[in-house]
Amino acid sequence: xxxxxxxxxxxxxxxxxxxxxxxxxxxxxxxxxxxxxxxxxxxxxxxxxxxxxxxxxxxxxxxxxxxxxxxxxxxxxxxxxxxxxxxxxxxxxxxxxxxxxxxx
Numbered sequence: 001x002x003x004x005x006x007x008x009x010x011x012x013x014x015x016x017x018x019x020x021x022x023x024x025x026x027x028x029x030x031x032x033x034x035x036x037x038x039x040x041x042x043x044x045x046x047x048x049x050x051x052x053x054x055x056x057x058x059x060x061x062x063x064x065x066x067x068x069x070x071x072x073x074x075x076x077x078x079x080x081x082x083x084x085x086x087x088x089x090x091x092x093x094x095x096x097x098x099x100x101x102x103x104x
Contacts, residue, residue, distance in 0.1 A: 030066055034063060037058065
């Protein structure tokens with residue numbers, strides 16, 4: 001009986017964990033990114049004179065890099081620590097922002 005009580009306490013403490021809540025929030029933001037571009041796909045297909053199914057590939061292009069980089073940075077985080085490699089995504093984000101500001 002005591003092992004069942006101990007397991008229940010472990011599950012409750014995991015659900016209240018800040019790390020789990022942060023990971024869940026980040027995952028939900030990625031899903032919300034996909035749902036935010038989905039309503040625009042029919043209008044995008046119409047404007048570009050494309051079939052809606054071809055425009056649906058935008059979702060793949062949108063989520064593909066996220067999947068690849070999650071695997072890569074997850075492995076890096078396990079090997080070298082999570083705090084040491086956070087600068088790379090920040091640099092990429094800022095570089096992209098600077099490129100967007102300089103384009104005509």
